[in-house]
Amino acid sequence: MAARELREAGLDRTVLLTVPGVLLVLLLFIYPFAYGLFLSFAPKTGGIWANYARFFGDERLYGTIAKTFWIALPATLLNLALALPMAYQLRRATRLQRAVTTALVVPITLGTVLVAEGMLNYLGPQGWLNRLLIDLHLVAAPVRLIHNYWGVLLSLVVTGFPFAFLLTLSYVTGIDPVLAQAAATLGAGRGRQFLHIYLPLLAPGLAITFCLSFVQAFSVFPSAILLGAPAGPTRVISIAAYQAAFEDYDYSMASAIAMLMGLAQLIVVVAVLGLRGVFYRGPAAGAKG
Amino acid sequence: MPRDNSGFRELRLDAISRRFGGAVALDRLSLAIARGEFIALLGPSGCGKSTALNCIAGLLALTGGAIWLDERRIDGLPPEERGFGMIFQNYALFPHMSVRRNIGFGLAMRGVGREEIRRRVDAALALIRLAEHADKLPGQLSGGQQQRVAIARAIVIEPPVILMDEPLSNLDAKLRIEMRSEIKRIHQELGRATVYVTHDQEEALSLADRIVVLKDGVTQQIGAPEELYARPANLDVALFMGYRNAIAARIEGVEGGQAVISIGQIRLRGTAAGHPGGGDATAAIRPEDFVLGPGPNAVRGRAETVEYCGRDYLVEFLTQDGHRLYARTETRVRPGDFVEWHVPPDRVLVYPSGK
Numbered sequence: 088m089a090a091r092e093l094r095e096a097g098l099d100r101t102v103l104l105t106v107p108g109v110l111l112v113l114l115l116f117i118y119p120f121a122y123g124l125f126l127s128f129a130p131k132t133g134g135i136w137a138n139y140a141r142f143f144g145d146e147r148l149y150g151t152i153a154k155t156f157w158i159a160l161p162a163t164l165l166n167l168a169l170a171l172p173m174a175y176q177l178r179r180a181t182r183l184q185r186a187v188t189t190a191l192v193v194p195i196t197l198g199t200v201l202v203a204e205g206m207l208n209y210l211g212p213q214g215w216l217n218r219l220l221i222d223l224h225l226v227a228a229p230v231r232l233i234h235n236y237w238g239v240l241l242s243l244v245v246t247g248f249p250f251a252f253l254l255t256l257s258y259v260t261g262i263d264p265v266l267a268q269a270a271a272t273l274g275a276g277r278g279r280q281f282l283h284i285y286l287p288l289l290a291p292g293l294a295i296t297f298c299l300s301f302v303q304a305f306s307v308f309p310s311a312i313l314l315g316a317p318a319g320p321t322r323v324i325s326i327a328a329y330q331a332a333f334e335d336y337d338y339s340m341a342s343a344i345a346m347l348m349g350l351a352q353l354i355v356v357v358a359v360l361g362l363r364g365v366f367y368r369g370p371a372a373g374a375k376g
Numbered sequence: 377m378p379r380d381n382s383g384f385r386e387l388r389l390d391a392i393s394r395r396f397g398g399a400v401a402l403d404r405l406s407l408a409i410a411r412g413e414f415i416a417l418l419g420p421s422g423c424g425k426s427t428a429l430n431c432i433a434g435l436l437a438l439t440g441g442a443i444w445l446d447e448r449r450i451d452g453l454p455p456e457e458r459g460f461g462m463i464f465q466n467y468a469l470f471p472h473m474s475v476r477r478n479i480g481f482g483l484a485m486r487g488v489g490r491e492e493i494r495r496r497v498d499a500a501l502a503l504i505r506l507a508e509h510a511d512k513l514p515g516q517l518s519g520g521q522q523q524r525v526a527i528a529r530a531i532v533i534e535p536p537v538i539l540m541d542e543p544l545s546n547l548d549a550k551l552r553i554e555m556r557s558e559i560k561r562i563h564q565e566l567g568r569a570t571v572y573v574t575h576d577q578e579e580a581l582s583l584a585d586r587i588v589v590l591k592d593g594v595t596q597q598i599g600a601p602e603e604l605y606a607r608p609a610n611l612d613v614a615l616f617m618g619y620r621n622a623i624a625a626r627i628e629g630v631e632g633g634q635a636v637i638s639i640g641q642i643r644l645r646g647t648a649a650g651h652p653g654g655g656d657a658t659a660a661i662r663p664e665d666f667v668l669g670p671g672p673n674a675v676r677g678r679a680e681t682v683e684y685c686g687r688d689y690l691v692e693f694l695t696q697d698g699h700r701l702y703a704r705t706e707t708r709v710r711p712g713d714f715v716e717w718h719v720p721p722d723r724v725l726v727y728p729s730g731k
Contacts (some may be wrong), residue, residue: 271456
């Protein structure tokens with residue numbers, strides 16, 4: 088009797104299969120997070136809020152939030168703005184689509200450090216880009232593209248764009264092309280097919296892509312140090328956390344910074360996903376079944 | 377912006393062709409469709425009928441031939457400038473728009489004013505009897521309701537031609553018959569030229585003024601339903617039109633338009649279709665044209681299986697020399713019974729072999 092009720096509620100022995108996964112999440116995610124949260128309220132000196140008070144009292148600390156936003160937000164928007172039209176143009180399964188997809192998987196597999204090293208060489212004062220520009224007499228002196236804001240932004244585009252593109256492509260190809268054909272027979276040209284059919288159906292997917300891209304960009308660390316100016320305009324929040332932990336050996340302060348970093352990301356993600364509720368969210372096909 | 381084409385006289389397909397790589401999907405289809413006419417493109421899957429429809433709509437470019445709307449050549453125009461209403465097999469309703477916005481989409485694209493759209497969409501909703509569902513999303517409707525919305529969306533723009541691509545194939549049997557009547561009613565009410573693609577001969581026969589039978593992209597026959605039903609131009613059309621018995625035969629002689637044929641030991645008189653000079657042929661007979669009981673033009677055999685079909689029985693019987701034939705009768709026949717049938721000579725169609 089009780090066994091049948093459990094089964095009807097969707098609970099049977101297969102539920103046990105989730106145990107390893109749940110344990111993993113508990114041990115590797117929930118526990119460290121809770122540990123960090125508690126640690127952040129146990130500062131070296133002062134009351135439980137001392138770390139947070141210090142963070143918001145020191146421009147070198149609270150200023151990192153704006154700096155990080157100032158890099159992560161443009162990078163995310165740029166990635167999306169590049170990915171959407173390209174994915175839309177490549178929505179049909181062609182050889183070109185396969186070639187582009189394969190080519191873009193490469194930077195994802197390389198990792199940010201390797202990409203940053205490569206860009207140091209390419210974009211440096213003696214790199215081929217500046218040599219080309221000078222040889223073509225387009226510029227007189229080398230353009231500074233590394234060890235500043237632009238170096239970090241470019242590296243976030245190089246590593247973030249393929250991810251945004253592949254994700255957007257999967258959403259675009261999930262939309263039944265017959266819908267656009269139907270719109271065409273009803274008098275909508277290409278532009279209006281995109282505006283009235285593709286864009287509204289893509290909006291929820293673009294919101295997800297935005298969130299994932301943003302979270303990735305917000306936690307930028309290696310390229311901010313290697314390609315940026317980590318003492319100045321690209322002193323992002325992860326650098327502040329790193330310095331607190333491994334230069335000042337103040338794990339409690341580092342935890343507080345990490346918590347604030349997570350909170351900033353959470354606020355953006357919740358806001359964007361909240362916006363998503365405005366749009367239609369359902370199967371992007373013309374009919375049931 | 378599509379032009380107002382409602383005053384057109386005819387849509388003319390002039391040897392339209394479409395190739396995909398080396399394969400010919402549609403081979404020189406020629407047809408003049410008059411205002412208000414209902415045309416069915418009929419054939420098995422892969423025969424080119426949907427290709428033909430997509431070519432007319434402008435969703436596929438022609439690789440040969442031309443399409444004319446009266447004196448204007450339109451095959452170079454994109455679909456949005458042809459202004460034909462199209463109904464898709466999976467309805468292709470916009471899932472993120474309400475029923476009202478779906479139906480009004482074509483009008484909005486034409487820059488029709490808000491009040492005018494409301495009025496015309498209301499009229500279309502009344503025509504398809506879905507006024508109370510106007511604010512629902514397509515996903516909240518049943519298959520039959522979605523189909524009606526698709527029809528309303530296509531006709532509300534008052535297109536000169538309505539194109540339908542197997543619109544009933546996703547519905548269950550009962551709904552299919554209901555929607556068939558609905559389509560017929562709407563066509564009679566609006567009198568729009570309609571091109572209707574189907575693989576169902578019953579649908580084609582009941583709806584169309586004229587039927588075009590296609591096979592492998594090639595036009596087999598164009599004619600009124602009665603004409604196709606009674607006199608299929610070739611064996612392929614006959615098979616499609618319900619001539620279920622296709623029997624290899626020999627032509628023994630031709631007497632006054634009637635062919636004398638032999639099927640093993642059976643000798644039958646039939647009607648020569650095409651020009652059988654003699655030699656090998658195929659005889660096509662519809663199960664319902666067999667009459668139970670002795671008579672001239674007799675065929676005998678032993679009943680193998682009997683299917684009860686409500687109004688009558690479908691009997692599968694085996695002749696003495698092993699030909700398996702199908703016949704219909706209202707008389708109860710049991711498996712194993714010896715049965716004798718006869719068939720009027722004008723209901724036995726004799727086609728020369730190799731055609």
